[in-house]
Amino acid sequence: AQSVTQLDSHVSVSEGTPVLLRCNYSSSYSPSLFWYVQHPNKGLQLLLKYTSAATLVKGINGFEAEFKKSETSFHLTKPSAHMSDAAEYFCVVTHSNYQLIWGAGTKLIIKP
Amino acid sequence: EAQVTQNPRYLITVTGKKLTVTCSQNMNHEYMSWYRQDPGLGLRQIYYSMNVEVTDKGDVPEGYKVSRKEKRNFPLILESPSPNQTSLYFCASSLASGRARASYNEQFFGPGTRLTVL
Helix, strand or coil: CCEEEECCCEEEEECCCCEEECEEEECCCCCCEEEEEECCCCCEEEEEEECCCCCEEECHHHCEEEEECCCCEEEEEECCCCHHHCEEEEEEEECCCCCEEECCCEEEEEEC | CCCEEEECCEEEECCCCCEEEEEEECCCCCEEEEEEEECCCEEEEEEEEEECCEEEECCCCCCCEECCCCCCECCEEECCCCHHHCEEEEEEEECCCCCCCHHHCCCEECCCEEEEEC
16 A cells, blocks of 8 residues: 655754755555645645656756655755745655545745 | 636635535646645545546545536535535646556646635
8 A cells, every 4th residue: 555654744944954855655566756845825836756767856946856765765855945945845656547645744944 | 827726715604504616727637636635634635537527536535526527627515514624625637648647647736725614
């Protein structure tokens, strides 16, 4: 069965410092994995997607994620946080051709 | 502009009063889906539709109905709302034709509908 665990409900970093949002998944086959972002009072937007073409995936706004099969992880990183990165981030794994499983979300807080 | 629209954006209602939340997309997507978002639980799927007249239950379908009579529209119906259906609801759509499996493609989301049931 597929599942996804976001290891931190909140992450707080200072502006200009690196960001790490952790995601572990469980899957009985090779899944596709996604990160979506939700800015305050806004809808959800795709940040990046892994579909087995390359293990290091680059997304929008300087974010990237690395698929590590041996560790069943898909952590999201950014070298330098910006105030506009403050949002909630969701790690998502495919469950079937028509369904996704969403993590509980990680709120990213950026300190000035 | 390619988009998913939902109406209403905000709704306060009372227990038992039937309501419909509309969802419409202009991208000719085959796949549409409804989610509810609750704090600490992420998004949970209510119902999805693979194409016109084809729908299936998601993870939390109890208390909800859907229909897909046209490709662009996918309304969510609460026949007898209860307070535990107070939530933020999102409609989403994606491609799902030929080899394009819906869940492997980018989901495009509406702006959300905040529902309060008193």
